[in-house]
Amino acid sequence: MRGGTTQLEPERAAYLCDEFVNRDTRRQRWNSNWGWLLTQMSTTHPATEFVQLYLVLEDIEPPIWRRIRVNGCATFWDLHVAIQDSMGWLDYHLHEFSLEVKPGQLIRVGSAFEDAECLPGWETPIREYLHPGVELAYEYDFGDGWRHRILVEESGSKVSDQVLPCCVAGERACPPEDCGGPWGYAELLEAYHDPSHERHEEVREYHAGEFDPEAFDPSKVTFDDPKQRLKIAHAGI
Helix, strand or coil: CECCECCCCHHHHHHHHHCCCCHHHHHHHHHHHHHHHHHHCHHHCCCCEEEEEEEEECCCCCCCEEEEEEECCCEHHHHHHHHHHHHCCCCCCCEEEEEEEECCEEEEEECCCCCCCEEEHHHCEHHHCCCCCCEEEEEECCCCCEEEEEEEEEEEECCCCCCCCEEEEEECCCCCCCCCHHHHHHHHHHHHHCCCCCCHHHHHHHCCCCCCCCCCCHHHCCCCCHHHHHHHHHHCC
16 A cells, blocks of 8 residues: 555455455355364464564554564464454454565465465464564555564473463554554544644544553453454355
């Protein structure tokens, strides 16, 4: 998204349109493998190792960032849920990870159910790709275009009493859903903070008691079960 407009490649635009058609066909395909998918979810594996990641929203100043730890046996779907919950997103939209596995070779992993070039996150383990020093991108909501830059900081053996995933640190609240991406959020903050802004009262009233852009407490982050979240995604196909 640039300057308030969204530019999509024709293939991506066609795919997004297809999200709203042929749902019965997709549901039949999913149901045939649904039991297998759930048994393969990484939460069935004991969390003996961790991977620590630093993630920051692009095109936002001052930065909105999180530092999280996830199970070393996690899938990209598990990581997606951990990012959503630690950031404060509501998982209303599609998402996609992208990373360069070797010079000139980019892989995409996400929730693109009909995109043959995008690996399904629930079947793709992070341990095959995420090692200390690796950088990757995570995009959420292809309309607003929330891009997160992620750095794998470290990995190691999990402390016995540590619950994974967990949020280690972070700063500032997540932007509200559907506010127009980084540029729309900048406009929202301007109206929120400036009493002379023509939309100041409207924005303050709409977000009254629900939004403090500077507030974030990692100890208050809670994480959903990725299996349950996948069931919700499946039900919406």
